Structures are given as C-alpha cells and as structure tokens.
Amino acid sequence: MKAYRNYYLKKIVWFVITLQCAFILNFILPRMMPGDPVAGIVARMAQGMSNATGVQAVYEQYTELFGTDKPMLEQFIIYVRNVFHGDFGYSISQYPRTVADVIKSSIWWTVALQFPAIIVGWILGNTLGALSAYLRKGFDNVLLPISIFFSNLPAFAMAIILLVIFGVSLKWAPTSGGYGFDMIPNNSWEFVWSVIVHYQLPFWAIVLITIGGQAIGMRSMAIYELNADYVKYARFLGVKDRKIIMYVFRNAMLPQITGLAQSIGTMVGGALFAEIIFSYPGLGSTILTAVRGGDYPLISATTLIITIMSLVAFFVLEILYGLIDPRIKAAQSE
Amino acid sequence: MKLNRFTIVALLLVMLITGTTSPSVAQDTLPRNETLYFNGQQWGSVVGWNPYSNSNNNAMAIAQQDNARVLMFETPYLYNMLDGQVYPLLADGPYTWNDSRTELTFSINPAAHWSDDTPVTAEDVAYTWATHVKYNTPTAAANVDYIADIVATDPQTVVIQAKLNDAGVTVNPLLVQAYVSTNYVVQKAWTQVLEERVGGDATALLADPAEDVVASGPYYKFFADDSKVVLIRDDNYWGQDASMWGKLPAPKYLAHTIFKDNAAGTTALQAGEVDISQQFNSNVQSFWLENGLPISTYLPEAPYGIGASLPTAFFNLNSYGLDNAVVRRAIAIAVDYPTIIANAMTNQSATFDQVPRSLMNPTAGEQALYDHDAVAELQWAGNDIETANAILDEAGIVDSDGDGWRELDGQKLTYIATCPNGWSDWQAAIEVVAAAGKEIGIDITTNFPEWSVYQTVVTKSDAPLPEGYDIFMMWSDGAGPTQPWSRIRKMLSSEFNGMTSNWNGNWGGYSNPAADELIQAIPQETDPAALKEMYTELVRIYLTDIPSFTLMYRPQSFHTVNESVWTNFPFDGDGTNPPVPPLDLMDGWSVAGLYNLVLVNP
Numbered sequence: 032m033k034a035y036r037n038y039y040l041k042k043i044v045w046f047v048i049t050l051q052c053a054f055i056l057n058f059i060l061p062r063m064m065p066g067d068p069v070a071g072i073v074a075r076m077a078q079g080m081s082n083a084t085g086v087q088a089v090y091e092q093y094t095e096l097f098g099t100d101k102p103m104l105e106q107f108i109i110y111v112r113n114v115f116h117g118d119f120g121y122s123i124s125q126y127p128r129t130v131a132d133v134i135k136s137s138i139w140w141t142v143a144l145q146f147p148a149i150i151v152g153w154i155l156g157n158t159l160g161a162l163s164a165y166l167r168k169g170f171d172n173v174l175l176p177i178s179i180f181f182s183n184l185p186a187f188a189m190a191i192i193l194l195v196i197f198g199v200s201l202k203w204a205p206t207s208g209g210y211g212f213d214m215i216p217n218n219s220w221e222f223v224w225s226v227i228v229h230y231q232l233p234f235w236a237i238v239l240i241t242i243g244g245q246a247i248g249m250r251s252m253a254i255y256e257l258n259a260d261y262v263k264y265a266r267f268l269g270v271k272d273r274k275i276i277m278y279v280f281r282n283a284m285l286p287q288i289t290g291l292a293q294s295i296g297t298m299v300g301g302a303l304f305a306e307i308i309f310s311y312p313g314l315g316s317t318i319l320t321a322v323r324g325g326d327y328p329l330i331s332a333t334t335l336i337i338t339i340m341s342l343v344a345f346f347v348l349e350i351l352y353g354l355i356d357p358r359i360k361a362a363q364s365e
Numbered sequence: 366m367k368l369n370r371f372t373i374v375a376l377l378l379v380m381l382i383t384g385t386t387s388p389s390v391a392q393d394t395l396p397r398n399e400t401l402y403f404n405g406q407q408w409g410s411v412v413g414w415n416p417y418s419n420s421n422n423n424a425m426a427i428a429q430q431d432n433a434r435v436l437m438f439e440t441p442y443l444y445n446m447l448d449g450q451v452y453p454l455l456a457d458g459p460y461t462w463n464d465s466r467t468e469l470t471f472s473i474n475p476a477a478h479w480s481d482d483t484p485v486t487a488e489d490v491a492y493t494w495a496t497h498v499k500y501n502t503p504t505a506a507a508n509v510d511y512i513a514d515i516v517a518t519d520p521q522t523v524v525i526q527a528k529l530n531d532a533g534v535t536v537n538p539l540l541v542q543a544y545v546s547t548n549y550v551v552q553k554a555w556t557q558v559l560e561e562r563v564g565g566d567a568t569a570l571l572a573d574p575a576e577d578v579v580a581s582g583p584y585y586k587f588f589a590d591d592s593k594v595v596l597i598r599d600d601n602y603w604g605q606d607a608s609m610w611g612k613l614p615a616p617k618y619l620a621h622t623i624f625k626d627n628a629a630g631t632t633a634l635q636a637g638e639v640d641i642s643q644q645f646n647s648n649v650q651s652f653w654l655e656n657g658l659p660i661s662t663y664l665p666e667a668p669y670g671i672g673a674s675l676p677t678a679f680f681n682l683n684s685y686g687l688d689n690a691v692v693r694r695a696i697a698i699a700v701d702y703p704t705i706i707a708n709a710m711t712n713q714s715a716t717f718d719q720v721p722r723s724l725m726n727p728t729a730g731e732q733a734l735y736d737h738d739a740v741a742e743l744q745w746a747g748n749d750i751e752t753a754n755a756i757l758d759e760a761g762i763v764d765s766d767g768d769g770w771r772e773l774d775g776q777k778l779t780y781i782a783t784c785p786n787g788w789s790d791w792q793a794a795i796e797v798v799a800a801a802g803k804e805i806g807i808d809i810t811t812n813f814p815e816w817s818v819y820q821t822v823v824t825k826s827d828a829p830l831p832e833g834y835d836i837f838m839m840w841s842d843g844a845g846p847t848q849p850w851s852r853i854r855k856m857l858s859s860e861f862n863g864m865t866s867n868w869n870g871n872w873g874g875y876s877n878p879a880a881d882e883l884i885q886a887i888p889q890e891t892d893p894a895a896l897k898e899m900y901t902e903l904v905r906i907y908l909t910d911i912p913s914f915t916l917m918y919r920p921q922s923f924h925t926v927n928e929s930v931w932t933n934f935p936f937d938g939d940g941t942n943p944p945v946p947p948l949d950l951m952d953g954w955s956v957a958g959l960y961n962l963v964l965v966n967p
C-alpha cells in the first residue's frame with residue numbers, strides 16, 4: 032500500500048502544480064493576443080454618433096469598466112476575484128452578461144451533443160477495430176479503407192455531406208437549429224421529439240469521424256498485441272482463444288482509454304464545425320467568437336473549464352491505471 | 366414499449382436541456398400563418414431590452430440609427446430613405462423650427478399610449494433626454510454637443526433647444542432635427558423605476574437587462590434564447606388609432622432564428638423557414654431563375670436593391686508615394702470595378718456606369734444634390750489601365766531599374782492592401798485592387814488580419830498607420846436624415862485626425878481646409894441652390910484629391926423575401942404612397958410594410 036500511496040501523492044502534487052500553471056497561462060495567453068477588445072464595443076456604441084468627443088468618451092468609459100488599461104498584476108487579481116466569485120466577471124463581447132451566464136446557457140447543448148457522440152463513436156470504433164484485427168480478410172479489407180476515409184475527412188466536410196444528402200436533398204432531417212424553428216422550448220414530448228430530430232445530423236457528423244479514428248487505432252493495437260510473445264506462449268499452453276482475446280483487447284484498450292479521457296476532457300471546446308454548419312446551439316462557436324473578439328474573460332473561463340476537465344479526466348485515469356495496470360505497482364515497488 | 370439504456374440516457378439529456386432552457390411561456394409553437402420570420406439581423410444571443418443602452422445585442426428590438434428600428438420602441442418621427450422625408454409616429458404633425466432656428470417644436474399624438482395603457486407625453490420625451498445626459502449614455506455623448514436641452518412646455522408639446530455657438534447660431538441644425546427620427550422615447554415612470562433599482566449608478570443603469578421595460582411599439586418581447594428571439598404583437602397598440610395606421614400589423618409574431626453563418630440562413634430561406642432575409646445571399650437571382658422558388662427582391666433585375674452605403678478603400682496618406690495624387694488616381698482608375706461588382710457582390714450593386722461615382726449614394730434624392738455635368742470629366746468607371754499608365758508615365762513615375770515595378774524618386778512603389786479576414790466580399794474586392802496594381806507596375810499585395818486586430822489599428826488615428834495598412838477598406842454611412850452631409854464629413858473631414866479611437870471616418874488622415882470649411886457650412890445652409898453648389902464642390906475636391914475610392918454600392922439592408930406564406934412585400938413601383946423602402950419592415954418608414962402584408966393562403 033505504501034507504493035500506491037507514494038504513487039497517488041505524486042500524482043496529486045503534479046495535478047496541483049499543473050492546475051496552477053494552467054490557471055496563470057489561461058489568464059496571460061489571451062491577453063497577449065494583438066488587438067483591443069474594447070474597440071469592438073465602441074464599434075457598436077459609436078453607431079449613429081457623429082461627434083468625435085462622444086466616441087472618445089465611450090471608449091474611455093469601457094476601457095475603465097473592463098480594466099484593460101490597468102497593470103497586468105491588477106488585472107490578474109481582479110480575474111482571481113471573479114473566478115472565486117463564480118461569475119468570471121463580465122463578458123466583453125456580450126456585455127452586460129456575465130461569463131458564467133454565457134457559459135451556462137450553452138454548455139448543456141455542447142455536453143449533450145458531444146458526450147454521447149464521443150462515447151458511441153468510441154464504442155463502435157473500438158468494436159469495429161477489434162473485429163477487423165481479429166477477423167482480418169474480407170471484413171478488414173472493407174473496414175480499413177472506410178475507416179481511413181472517415182478519419183481523414185475534415186469535420187466540416189462530413190457535416191456538409193450529411194447536411195446536403197440528408198437535410199437538403201432527402202429532407203430526412205432538419206438543416207439547422209437545436210429544435211424546430213417554429214417552437215418555443217417547453218417540457219412537452221413534441222418538443223423533446225423536435226430536439227431529438229434536430230440532434231441527428233450533428234450527432235452522426237461527430238460519431239462517423241470518431242468511429243474512423245478509433246477503429247484504426249484499435250485495429251493497430253490489437254494486431255500488435257495478437258502477435259505479442261505472451262499470446263503465442265498462451266496458445267502453446269493451450270489457453271482457449273476466447274480467454275486470450277480477452278487479455279489482448281484489455282491490453283490494446285489502454286491507449287484507447289487515454290484517448291477517450293482526452294476527448295471527454297476537451298469536449299467543452301465544442302464541436303465547432305457541427306455547431307456552425309447546423310447552426311446548433313453550443314459553446315464552440317461562442318468560444319470562436321470570443322477569440323476573434325478578444326473577449327479575455329470568456330476565453331479564460333472556457334479554457335479554464337477545459338483545462339480542469341482534462342486534468343480531472345487524466346487524474347482519474349492515472350488512479351485507475353494504478354489499480355488495473357500491475358506494471359505501475361511493480362514500478363512503484365522498485 | 367421497452368426502452369434500451371441508450372435511449373433512456375438520450376432522453377434524459379434532452380430533458381436536461383429543456384429543463385435548463387425552458388422559460389415560462391404559455392405557447393409551445395408559433396403558428397406559421399401568424400409568424401413572420403427573419404434572418405440576417407440577430408447574430409448572437411439577446412443580452413437585454415434596455416433602450417438606454419447600445420449593448421443589448423438585440424437587433425429585433427433596439428437600433429437607434431438613421432433609420433431607427435421601431436418594432437418595440439418608437440421615435441417621434443420615421444425617416445423614409447426613398448423620398449428623404451420624415452413622417453410622424455409618436456408625433457402629431459410635422460416639427461417646426463423657430464425663425465432663428467434655435468428651437469425645434471413638435472407635439473405628441475394624443476392617441477399614443479404605452480403598453481401599460483398610460484399616455485405618452487411630452488414629459489416622457491424630456492425625461493428620456495434628461496436621463497441620457499444624467500447617466501452619460503452613448504445617446505447623450507452623441508448629441509450633447511448639439512442639443513442644449515429638451516423640455517415639455519405642456520403635456521403634448523416638446524421643445525428641443527439647440528446648442529448655440531459663440532455667435533448665437535445653432536451649432537448643427539441637421540443633427541438637432543435628426544434626433545427626432547433616430548432616438549426612442551422612453552417612459553418616464555419606468556425610467557424612474559430603473560433609476561431606483563440601480564441606485565443612481567450609471568454603469569448599472571446601462572447594464573440593466575430591462576426585462577420589465579414598458580414600450581409603446583406594435584410588438585413586445587415574447588421569448589429569447591441562444592437559438593431565437595420572438596416578439597409578439599401588442600393587440601392594444603395605440604397605432605391602430607385612425608390618426609396613425611388605422612389597424613394592427615398583420616403578423617402576430619415576429620421571429621428571428623439565430624443562425625451561425627450566412628450559409629445556414631440561406632438554406633432556411635430556400636426551405637421557406639425565413640420570410641425576410643437581411644443577409645447577403647450570393648447570386649440571389651438563382652433562387653427564382655434556377656430553383657423556381659417564390660423568392661424575390663425589391664428590384665427584379667440587378668442590382669436587386671437600392672444602394673445606400675459606399676464601401677470604400679482608403680489610402681494611407683502617410684505611406685510612401687500615396688501622398689502623391691497621381692499615384693492614388695492611377696490605382697483608383699485601374700481597378701476593375703465591374704469584376705468587383707460581379708464577383709464580390711454577385712451584381713447586387715449598381716455599376717459605376719449606372720451611377721457615376723461621387724460622394725452620394727444611388728438614391729434619387731442624393732443624386733439630385735450635385736451637378737453631374739460639372740464633375741463628369743473627373744468621374745471614372747474603372748479598368749482604365751491605359752490612362753493609369755499614361756498619367757504615371759507623364760508624372761515621371763516609371764520603372765527605371767527594369768524590375769517591372771515603377772519607382773518614385775528612386776524608391777519602388779510597393780503596398781499592402783488589406784481588410785478583415787473572413788469578410789469574403791471585401792476580401793474579393795481587395796484582391797481586385799491588388800490585381801490592378803500589377804497591371805500598372807505598382808506592387809500591391811494583400812493581407813487579411815483578424816477583425817479584432819484590424820479595428821484596433823485602423824481606428825487609432827492619433828498616430829500614423831503601421832506597415833501593412835497602405836490601402837484598406839472601411840464602410841461609409843448609408844441613407845439617413847443627415848445624409849449625404851454626414852457621410853461626406855466622415856470621408857473627408859480632418860476633425861477626426863488625431864483621435865485615439867476614431868470610429869467616425871477619414872481613417873487615411875486626409876486634410877483639406879477647403880473641404881473642412883464646406884462641411885462645417887452645409888448644416889447651416891437652407892438654400893437648395895447654394896447647397897447643390899457646395900455639394901458639387903465637395904465632389905470635385907474628392908474626385909480630384911482621391912483620398913479614398915468607393916469599390917461598390919451596398920444596400921442599407923438586404924431585402925430578399927420568400928412569398929410561400931406571406932405576400933405583398935414592398936417592391937419597386939408597388940404603388941405605396943409614401944413609398945415603403947426595402948428595409949425589412951422594421952426600420953424607419955419601412956415598418957409601414959407590416960400593415961400591408963397578406964397571407965398567401967388565408
């Protein structure tokens with residue numbers, strides 16, 4: 032147990048150090064981007080303004096409000112205070128909404144789209160990859176080129192293909208929005224059905240891309256493991272094929288689980304292309320707009336969430352690895 | 366039916382979303398034949414409903430501009446870009462100036478009332494202005510240099526007292542009279558509630574989302590989330606009084622789906638999910654010519670709409686060689702404008718053969734303001750490589766070292782033309798400008814920074830523009846009650862040079878005392894003949910000095926309609942009097958079009 036304690040302690044220390052570094056970088060990096068975010072607000076405010084002093088007054092007013100003229104250290108203290116306050120301060124691009132309000136209204140759409148799509152794509156991709164490695168021959172000959180095709184297809188191209196075929200031509204699914212253009216959100220089954228129908232194209236656009244990548248990864252790992260010495264040795268010993276395959280796929284699965292954790296950790300970043308092409312609500316396009324508009328508070332908050340989710344996902348993974356991978360225990364005991 | 370685990374999880378997720386986003390509204394669907402759908406106005410979530418603030422991102426409800434948006438809040442008068450006139454809305458009859466043009470007086474229509482049924486009074490108008498000034502709102506910042514005060518002399522009568530200069534003359538009568546058609550009247554009683562809520566704090570007042578706002582317009586807020594915004598008709602709207610419209614507008618709901626890009630909006634327009642499209646739909650004629658859809662524009666042929674603004678390429682007059690008028694003229698006349706109009710605008714702009722360049726937009730009212738013959742020899746339609754080469758040769762600006770590029774005093778003429786990245790029509794136009802340079806031996810390359818960087822650089826007029834901004838695109842004013850004076854001022858006046866944050870114009874740093882003098886004099890002038898002479902002189906100066914050059918004409922609003930559900934939208938020659946302008950039935954006098962709509966299948 033002492034070996035495990037050291038292992039977990041080390042992981043916790045690294046988790047805290049990484050989080051602190053990421054927290055500081057999340058603050059500094061957006062502010063190093065060129066451009067003045069307050070100018071964007073003044074652009075909106077100055078519409079219809081014909082006097083030079085009026086425009087100047089508005090610019091100064093908002094520069095002071097967002098503190099973009101303050102020293103970096105002072106801005107950092109305000110940022111920390113806003114984070115602990117829980118609202119992350121005002122969004123510059125969507126002022127006077129708070130960053131927390133902006134995120135709250137769209138994050139559920141992103142999670143509800145991304146999480147099932149990642150899980151379904153991961154399960155289907157790994158299953159198909161494993162079957163392809165095990166069955167080989169005809170199945171592999173068909174699956175491999177299809178997987179390579181899908182995994183190399185840019186996400187926006189997949190979304191457009193599905194949109195044109197199933198949305199515009201066949202009219203099997205709506206082309207845009209998170210729910211019917213003629214609906215107001217409510218708790219009726221009619222609305223739920225509308226959400227499900229609108230969910231289909233963005234969901235499958237992500238799943239198909241994910242399947243391709245996962246299948247190729249799993250196939251390679253499984254083929255490698257199937258040719259490993261321990262498999263040959265087990266066969267010599269007369270261990271049943273089913274038992275061997277269980278070990279093979281368990282070992283091949285380890286890097287795939289790492290990939291899954293990575294995908295889940297970064298999913299808050301959103302399926303940008305699916306969101307834009309299907310005009311689907313979500314955080315991805317909000318982040319893109321924030322980056323383009325230099326909305327520091329919103330960029331910092333979203334990247335902080337992504338950072339924390341990734342760190343937590345990997346931390347949990349490390350804990351699980353410690354339990355399921357005997358090599359770690361062995362290494363800690365040395 | 367037995368549900369598997371995945372289905373249950375999916376449904377739970379869906380319920381999670383609905384639980385998070387569902388508001389308390391009584392209605393679940395918007396009946397199609399009672400709803401008018403828009404696109405191209407609202408590009409993000411609505412932030413608030415506060416008429417004192419400019420940062421609501423609420424395109425359906427709040428836009429205090431030359432053609433003010435009057436669906437929810439109302440102005441005393443409505444501007445009509447087609448005839449250049451203003452018509453009473455909350456006001457009763459035309460406004461009048463006193464003899465010395467220091468006070469402007471108008472009355473409030475006795476029939477006008479708020480959504481809470483209390484009457485709109487002159488005191489509401491006066492208190493609105495007082496609040497703007499007290500809390501230093503953007504409206505106050507824009508007008509305090511021209512308006513001294515607004516007072517109510519009785520419950521119906523409003524007097525706007527103009528700010529006077531040292532000589533006792535109104536500083537700018539044009540901007541004073543523009544106030545009445547560009548700024549909302551806000552209810553005094555609600556304003557006092559707001560003031561109490563924010564405790565007199567100016568920042569809090571402007572940041573208040575004003576969910577409880579009282580309005581006077583024909584529609585009121587109904588629903589808004591990240592996907593759409595919906596307004597609902599106020600069936601108690603005062604405007605159904607015989608003194609105004611005499612009836613209610615036809616659609617019960619006005620809805621705007623929030624699309625993430627133009628392509629999604631275009632797809633919805635084609636599918637009949639949008640009735641009025643205020644976005645650039647490329648090759649708009651293909652909707653009816655190739656696809657046979659019931660889609661149309663204000664004009665049946667190119668340019669399909671009425672041009673109002675002048676997207677313009679500005680010369681950085683501090684760049685080497687661009688301080689030379691011959692170089693500027695050569696570049697400007699060499700540009701292939703027909704290609705820009707055909708490609709970047711897919712012919713949704715008049716050509717410079719149809720509407721010769723000046724400082725005026727293509728509307729008949731503005732075109733009549735200058736003497737065409739007097740400046741005809743200065744106007745160019747473009748793609749004139751021969752003349753461009755000839756004037757450069759004549760000025761001794763030739764390729765003396767044989768590298769294929771011209772030099773001025775031994776230094777090669779090389780420039781970067783730029784506009785924001787992702788503004789595809791502007792980028793296409795800038796590429797054509799660069800191509801023209803190569804035709805005449807001037808090396809012009811392109812660069813497209815992000816908007817956040819671009820805007821910061823271009824609007825900083827207190828220092829020379831940095832490298833990379835030799836020729837750059839910006840917009841101009843469109844149609845409005847102060848035009849074309851305001852547009853010309855923003856393209857030529859040196860008063861903006863030296864500003865830390867210049868969102869007005871003349872970004873290239875042009876300075877000409879003669880032009881400044883004319884710009885200052887025009888607002889005081891009332892004699893039409895003298896005005897025409899002054900405007901003609903300004904056009905002559907502009908086309909001679911060429912501190913910038915217009916690349917295309919752009920409509921005030923794109924106005925493409927799908928007549929699957931609603932019909933009788935405004936079109937050229939529709940017989941309406943006054944004519945309803947193609948401004949999506951929400952801006953200025955175009956709101957009159959809402960009362961003319963009828964259902965295709967009643």
